[in-house]
Amino acid sequence: xxxxxxxxxxxxxxxxxxxxxxxxxxxxxxxxxxxxxxxxxxxxxxxxxxxxxxxxxxxxxxxxxxxxxxxxxxxxxxxxxxxxxxxxxxxxxxxxxxxxxxxxxxxxxxxxxxxxxxxxxxxxxxxxxxxxxxxxxxxxxxxxxxxxxxxxxxxxxxxxxxxxxxxxxxxxxxxxxxxxxxxxxxxxxxxxxxxxxxxxxxxxxxxxxxxxxxxxxxxxxxxxxxxxxxxxxxxxxxxxxxxxxxxxxxx
Amino acid sequence: xxxxxxxxxxxxxxxxxxxxxxxxxxxxxxxxxxxxxxxxxxxxxxxxxxxxxxxxxxxxxxxxxxxxxxxxxxxxxxxxxxxxxxxxxxxxxxxxxxxxxxxxxxxxxxxxxxxxxxxxxxxxxxxxxxxxxxxxxxxxxxxxxxxxxxxxxxxxxxxxxxxxxxxxxxxxxxxxxxxxxxxxxxxxxxxxxxxxxxxxxxxxxxxxxxxxxxxxxxxxxxxxxxxxxxxxxxxxxxxxxxxxxxxxxxxxxxxxxxxxxxxxxxxxxxxxxxxxxxxxxxxxxxxxxxxxxxxxxxxxxxxxxxxxxxxxxxxxxxxxxxxxxxxxxxxxxxxxxxxxxxxxxxxxxxxxxxxxxxxxxxxxxxxxxxxxxxxxxxxxxxxxxxxxxxxxxxxxxxxxxxxxxxxxxxxxxxxxxxxxxxxxxxxxxxxxxxxxxxxxxxxxxxxxxxxxxxxxxxxxxxxxxxxxxxxxxxxxxxxxxxxxxx
Ligand code: SF4
Numbered sequence: 001x002x003x004x005x006x007x008x009x010x011x012x013x014x015x016x017x018x019x020x021x022x023x024x025x026x027x028x029x030x031x032x033x034x035x036x037x038x039x040x041x042x043x044x045x046x047x048x049x050x051x052x053x054x055x056x057x058x059x060x061x062x063x064x065x066x067x068x069x070x071x072x073x074x075x076x077x078x079x080x081x082x083x084x085x086x087x088x089x090x091x092x093x094x095x096x097x098x099x100x101x102x103x104x105x106x107x108x109x110x111x112x113x114x115x116x117x118x119x120x121x122x123x124x125x126x127x128x129x130x131x132x133x134x135x136x137x138x139x140x141x142x143x144x145x146x147x148x149x150x151x152x153x154x155x156x157x158x159x160x161x162x163x164x165x166x167x168x169x170x171x172x173x174x175x176x177x178x179x180x181x182x183x184x185x186x187x188x189x190x191x192x193x194x195x196x197x198x199x200x201x202x203x204x205x206x207x208x209x210x211x212x213x214x215x216x217x218x219x220x221x222x223x224x225x226x227x228x229x230x231x232x233x234x235x236x237x238x239x240x241x242x243x244x245x246x247x248x249x250x251x
Numbered sequence: 252x253x254x255x256x257x258x259x260x261x262x263x264x265x266x267x268x269x270x271x272x273x274x275x276x277x278x279x280x281x282x283x284x285x286x287x288x289x290x291x292x293x294x295x296x297x298x299x300x301x302x303x304x305x306x307x308x309x310x311x312x313x314x315x316x317x318x319x320x321x322x323x324x325x326x327x328x329x330x331x332x333x334x335x336x337x338x339x340x341x342x343x344x345x346x347x348x349x350x351x352x353x354x355x356x357x358x359x360x361x362x363x364x365x366x367x368x369x370x371x372x373x374x375x376x377x378x379x380x381x382x383x384x385x386x387x388x389x390x391x392x393x394x395x396x397x398x399x400x401x402x403x404x405x406x407x408x409x410x411x412x413x414x415x416x417x418x419x420x421x422x423x424x425x426x427x428x429x430x431x432x433x434x435x436x437x438x439x440x441x442x443x444x445x446x447x448x449x450x451x452x453x454x455x456x457x458x459x460x461x462x463x464x465x466x467x468x469x470x471x472x473x474x475x476x477x478x479x480x481x482x483x484x485x486x487x488x489x490x491x492x493x494x495x496x497x498x499x500x501x502x503x504x505x506x507x508x509x510x511x512x513x514x515x516x517x518x519x520x521x522x523x524x525x526x527x528x529x530x531x532x533x534x535x536x537x538x539x540x541x542x543x544x545x546x547x548x549x550x551x552x553x554x555x556x557x558x559x560x561x562x563x564x565x566x567x568x569x570x571x572x573x574x575x576x577x578x579x580x581x582x583x584x585x586x587x588x589x590x591x592x593x594x595x596x597x598x599x600x601x602x603x604x605x606x607x608x609x610x611x612x613x614x615x616x617x618x619x620x621x622x623x624x625x626x627x628x629x630x631x632x633x634x635x636x637x638x639x640x641x642x643x644x645x646x647x648x649x650x651x652x653x654x655x656x657x658x659x660x661x662x663x664x665x666x667x668x669x670x671x672x673x674x675x676x677x678x679x680x681x682x683x684x685x686x687x688x689x690x691x692x693x694x695x696x697x698x699x700x701x702x703x704x705x706x707x708x709x710x711x712x713x714x715x716x717x718x719x720x721x722x723x724x725x726x727x728x729x730x731x732x733x734x735x736x737x
Contacts, residue, residue: 043329046326049512141463178493206515224420226427234458
């Protein structure tokens with residue numbers, strides 16, 4: 001059908017109809033106006049709360065620790081991360097070797113954590129170990145231009161997707177896992193949850209999240225140019241995970 | 252590098268309200284006749300559809316996850332005003348400053364105020380469609396502040412002086428050769444290369460400097476959690492983390508509909524979002540932000556602001572059927588599966604949000620005067636509704652919006668601009684048609700007349716004959732032929 005030339009028709013004077021839009025005249029602040037409008041039109045009864053267990057419970061897997069490690073590993077490797085297994089005693093030596101292989105000249109890590117304490121006592125043959133000291137403002141230039149790798153502990157992981165759970169802290173600031181070109185993460189195999197949902201429930205996350213909590217699944221990437229996958233977009237170009245296995249359980 | 256010029260000859264960086272119904276027709280026509288554009292969208296959409304399908308091998312798991320996701324979104328909307336207040340209270344307790352904006356003008360004014368207070372010269376942006384919706388970059392530029400996109404796709408689009416053509420993959424309309432030429436022309440000291448890795452590394456170098464120096468970082472929000480006061484961001488590149496971590500001030504902007512009650516509610520929504528959007532099991536980063544830097548912490552922004560934007564959403568909310576529009580989690584699956592979007596691309600629509608979601612949400616943001624033609628840019632094939640992870644009945648909403656646009660203007664309409672597409676002639680024709688078809692006697696008379704007077708059928712029949720042969724009644728009616736056969 002042909003559209004006849006149109007003039008604004010029958011709009012009530014003074015703005016958009018129904019009191020919507022910029023012309024509306026209502027009292028109070030924008031906040032009050034938005035909330036009042038929503039209150040006026042919301043359903044009289046909220047809908048029943050969704051029951052998440054109905055979806056998750058029947059899909060729960062009865063999986064051994066080794067099974068979870070294997071799934072986590074397959075997942076995160078498919079996202080281009082590197083995974084190494086180590087013992088509680090042996091991981092600093094493994095980290096030293098990986099740093100040497102990758103030509104890491106300087107490794108920044110969080111001071112005052114259990115893992116940081118181990119590194120405080122270590123000497124790496126080819127790598128300068130740098131505990132984080134001060135605020136990011138004091139070491140921004142170095143962090144952006146001279147540090148080759150950052151080391152953090154992972155709070156846990158998710159087997160279903162191959163995902164690390166990273167909760168930055170005073171000791172392990174947020175930029176440690178973000179700015180240096182390589183991110184090394186230390187993961188205890190026993191802290192791998194089957195799903196993200198399980199991790200939130202098991203860790204009671206709703207009772208208190210840190211300033212920043214992260215899920216990390218591989219090094220930074222993009223497919224913004226012709227859907228071609230490229231790694232090392234803005235964050236780390238490499239993600240290396242060292243999984244500490246409880247002796248004998250994994251292999 | 253300086254901010255790009257405001258508008259280009261192609262006009263894709265013009266403010267969204269510019270596109271009139273006539274312009275929309277012309278843009279669609281142009282797009283359909285552009286073989287390069289057709290090829291690149293066809294290829295990209297086939298790729299995205301295949302990747303999504305591969306993520307859902309188990310039909311029953313998908314069905315269950317969709318049911319759950321739809322329930323969570325509908326539940327959240329049913330408590331929306333309460334959840335917004337709870338979110339505000341918890342964010343405030345966490346040290347985040349919460350602002351409310353009725354429209355684009357208010358949102359930009361709030362953010363400009365924050366930028367001025369910090370004497371900010373540059374703002375580095377993570378991907379945010381809401382910031383596109385309010386023309387944030389234009390507003391900052393007009394105030395002499397650089398607003399630089401840092402998502403690779405957005406960066407490319409901004410460098411070219413264009414707008415995103417897809418809500419998830421903004422530069423999907425560009426070939427790598429075009430991007431190579433763009434970088435060689437616009438980025439100082441860069442030679443032509445069409446190696447994708449090399450191009451990404453160029454972007455990385457340029458933008459790292461910006462992250463290091465920017466005064467303010469801006470981001471969108473994928474989910475806002477009321478019970479904890481947490482802003483969740485989904486991304487792959489790490490630029491979202493950079494923008495929300497490195498600058499001293501972080502401003503986040505979101506539509507008021509993005510809030511959910513519980514943290515655990517984001518688990519299924521996040522899972523179905525990345526799988527529906529790009530066919531990824533999970534995105535590289537999921538960033539949960541619950542406040543500014545605490546006294547003992549060594550990095551992170553010292554100030555965090557959240558701007559809650561209405562911009563037409565409360566209008567959609569007021570109507571039970573139209574409210575479903577707000578269930579959207581902005582995955583883009585509806586556009587990936589849309590035969591119209593695939594053929595005309597994202598720019599032709601002229602709206603911030605293209606494709607099926609754009610057709611149902613833009614009329615609330617811009618009014619039906621601007622957008623009354625949009626709901627008709629659809630075949631109603633139903634693909635969008637079939638893939639939507641939160642089961643928004645998009646085709647049903649399109650029909651409703653067509654009705655709102657084309658019915659005679661009346662008092663107390665559900666939408667601004669109701670009746671903007673009304674035509675007295677068309678309305679008369681349809682009423683007559685209804686009358687004829689509702690009565691067997693009228694219908695028999697009409698069909699008898701039509702077959703006798705077929706020579707008088709006009710050869711030009713408005714929109715119908717623009718791309719088809721004219722409709723002409725058959726010389727003999729079907730009922731007559733059936734009768735003769737007996
Ligand atoms: S309408 Fe549905 S399919 Fe389209 S973007 Fe929104 S959630 Fe995705």
